[in-house]
Amino acid sequence: MFFHKVDNEISLKLAELEDAEELFQLTDGSRDHLRKWLPWLDFTKTVEDTRAFIQSSRNNFSRNKSLTTIILYRGDIVGTAGFNEMDLTNHSVKIGYWLGEDFQGKGIMTRVVEALTNYAWKELNMNRVEIRVAHGNKKSASIPKRLGFKEEGRIRSAEWLYDHYVDHIIFGLLAHEWGNGQVNR
Template sequence: MFVHGIDKDLSLKLVEMRDAERIFELTDRSRDALKEWLPWLDHTKTVEDTKSFIQSGAENFALGKSLNCAIIYRGELAGIAGFNEINEAKQTAYIGYWLDTQYQGKGIMTRVAKALTDYALLERGLNKVEIRAAVGNRKSRNIPSRLGFTEEGVIRHAEWLYDHFVDHAVYGMLKSEWGSVKSQ
């Protein structure tokens, strides 16, 4: 079982099947807000859909291809974060995240993204971490900016979002840069 303590209030743990009802509850409660920027909400209509996500994530974790974690804030599951993809050939991990609306604005996701970056670069020994976010999603884009990631560019029409394409801003952090950024 993967469990990663961040601070006294916050930790990450590997998503388990027993988390399905809570994850679906958060998804459903925050559906309108999440749907503005995330493309999978129309495919997550039941707890069974959430269980399929968890099963797929467990299979990819076993293969070393991804890591889906529950964000535990003060003992409560508050959202999901992790590596949507771990590409060993490129030595790169791609962070993805979402947080229930009631937990936003507390600095949770910045601390989570920092911990995931630490884990990828320092513990896993990967060379790069990327975070991608829709250009218009300022809240999500502020996270890599706060952590000192470099904005590397924009991928045009990177994702189909229900009825339109959105461009993605790409942020990267290299292992060689992370130590100097952390000490600032």
């Protein structure tokens, strides 16, 4: 079981099947908001779909392929975040995240991404942390910028969002950049 305390308000934990109902309700309640940037909403229509996602996430975690956690804010599930991809050979991870609409603007995700980045360096001995953000998603892009990630490029038509493609902006940070005072945290 993975559990990581971020601060007095926020913790990350590997989702369990018992979390499916609460996570689905959060997803369903934020569906219109999330649909603008996330391609999987049409595949998450029931609690069973969320259970299948949790089971898949747990399987990938056990195989060291990814780490998807639920974000607990004051004890309630408010979103997910984690390493969508873990490349242990090349010491690199890709962070992905989403937050329920009612929980934005509280600094939750910035604290979560900072904690995940620290975890990547200190616990997993990673060299590189990457975040990909859909072009135009200013709220999501502000997080890596705030934490000192460098904008490294753009992948054109990287993702299909229901009826159109979106480009991805790539943000990266190397371990030596995080630890030598270059990052404005």
